[in-house]
Amino acid sequence: MSDSTSSSPSRREFIRTATGATAACALVPGTLLPTALSGQPRTAPGAPALHLREAEPKVVASGNGHDFRNGGEETCVEVVFRLMTEGEDVLDAVIAGVEINELDPGDTSVGYGGLPNGDGVVQLDASVMHGPLRRAGSVACLEGVRTPAQVARAVMDHTDHHLLVGPDAQRFARNMGFPIEDDLNSEQSRELWLEWRRRTDPSRWPSAEDREQVGHQMGLEMVREGLIDAEHYWGTINCNAVNARGELAGCTTTSGLAWKIPGRVGDSPILGAGLYVDGEVGAAGSTGRGEANLFNLTSYLIVEQLRQGMHPLDAAMEGLRRIQENTVESRLLDDDGDPTFNVNFYVVDRSGRHAGVSLHDTGRRFAICSENGPELVPFESLLGE
Ligand code: GLY
Numbered sequence: 001m002s003d004s005t006s007s008s009p010s011r012r013e014f015i016r017t018a019t020g021a022t023a024a025c026a027l028v029p030g031t032l033l034p035t036a037l038s039g040q041p042r043t044a045p046g047a048p049a050l051h052l053r054e055a056e057p058k059v060v061a062s063g064n065g066h067d068f069r070n071g072g073e074e075t076c077v078e079v080v081f082r083l084m085t086e087g088e089d090v091l092d093a094v095i096a097g098v099e100i101n102e103l104d105p106g107d108t109s110v111g112y113g114g115l116p117n118g119d120g121v122v123q124l125d126a127s128v129m130h131g132p133l134r135r136a137g138s139v140a141c142l143e144g145v146r147t148p149a150q151v152a153r154a155v156m157d158h159t160d161h162h163l164l165v166g167p168d169a170q171r172f173a174r175n176m177g178f179p180i181e182d183d184l185n186s187e188q189s190r191e192l193w194l195e196w197r198r199r200t201d202p203s204r205w206p207s208a209e210d211r212e213q214v215g216h217q218m219g220l221e222m223v224r225e226g227l228i229d230a231e232h233y234w235g236t237i238n239c240n241a242v243n244a245r246g247e248l249a250g251c252t253t254t255s256g257l258a259w260k261i262p263g264r265v266g267d268s269p270i271l272g273a274g275l276y277v278d279g280e281v282g283a284a285g286s287t288g289r290g291e292a293n294l295f296n297l298t299s300y301l302i303v304e305q306l307r308q309g310m311h312p313l314d315a316a317m318e319g320l321r322r323i324q325e326n327t328v329e330s331r332l333l334d335d336d337g338d339p340t341f342n343v344n345f346y347v348v349d350r351s352g353r354h355a356g357v358s359l360h361d362t363g364r365r366f367a368i369c370s371e372n373g374p375e376l377v378p379f380e381s382l383l384g385e
Contacts, residue, residue: 054246056352057085059369061239062287062344065097066367066374070104076239077369084243091130091249094239095149098251101237102147105186108228109235112146113186114255115228117262118215120193122184124148125256125269128156131248131279136162138269139169144180149253151178152269163269192227196259212261219259230342230362233258236268238275238285238346246350250275250283257290266290272300282306282350284316288343288359292323302347312347312355313380319345320359320382338383361385 065076076097083093102111126148127138137156199218236254252268252275267274267290276299277283284302298319305315327339344358356366361381
């Protein structure tokens with residue numbers, strides 16, 4: 001692999017394109033970018049055919065990245081790996097992959113059929129980051145669009161901004177031509193919400209504080225009873241990839257915490273919290289309790305550890321340790337003083353080395369796809385079972 005200061009022709013082209021976009025954005029704050037910029041190619045025009053191999057191509061994702069097919073043949077990680085090795089832009093490939101989960105109603109943690117908020121409304125968060133272009137986009141509390149990662153990419157491609165939220169994010173999506181639906185609940189997500197409502201009946205828990213506490217307890221009870229997949233309670237798919245040129249991209253997309261207070265935004269759309277990609281270094285993203293990442297900006301921390309030369313596994317463990325150190329409230333600790341919640345990280349560096357780690361060992365696995373094909377791999381955990 002070449003050192004971090006060398007530039008392949010294509011990378012130089014990427015950087016030139018990104019620099020041009022930044023200059024133009026400064027001229028038109030708060031407006032959509034001109035078509036000439038928004039339609040900029042993500043791969044270098046006229047770039048020579050790929051001969052140099054700078055990295056082992058690799059896709060790393062949460063386990064749902066190799067669990068769902070939305071009625072098709074391939075899972076998220078398979079699609080991403082195939083598209084990027086066919087020469088698609090690495091972020092295009094990642095977004096095409098996570099879209100399988102966003103559209104599959106069986107994945108109740110993401111997109112259409114994601115578990116709704118406390119009012120029964122599906123509110124989605126997503127972010128995307130493109131390493132070579134050094135660009136990013138995200139949306140939060142977006143309603144009515146099945147594919148929030150695509151909307152996040154439209155924010156990246158067509159505006160000078162990084163984050164749009166709520167009804168205005170929806171208005172932006174409508175203006176960009178995305179179909180808007182009244183309700184993204186599937187039959188399953190609505191039934192689960194009705195069950196949660198039954199268990200948290202406001203007439204039994206009149207105070208707002210009690211309702212908040214009971215709402216969370218009932219959510220966890222439904223997880224324990226097997227009504228909700230534990231990984232779907234905090235939702236989310238994260239997927240990161242590096243192609244043979246060492247070009248990195250990542251996406252985190254989610255329906256967020258099940259039964260959340262309307263308006264709650266998790267870590268997924270916040271750059272540095274639920275996702276961070278540095279095109280020179282690596283990519284990290286997360287699933288699990290988003291508040292832990294909002295407090296610690298853990299994905300950014302992990303990428304910074306990669307920058308210091310750490311292996312992805314050591315860097316990711318450092319992120320988990322930071323979360324553990326900063327979790328001091330008794331309501332979040334068990335009898336041993338360990339966090340009661342789980343957080344997972346998925347990391348790939350610019351050479352294709354990867355890691356998947358979790359705070360607790362729950363027996364879950366994460367997904368990778370390499371030249372050896374797709375695999376579900378056990379997490380390394382910080383705290384054991
Ligand atoms: N990690 C997803 C969330 O907390 O919303």
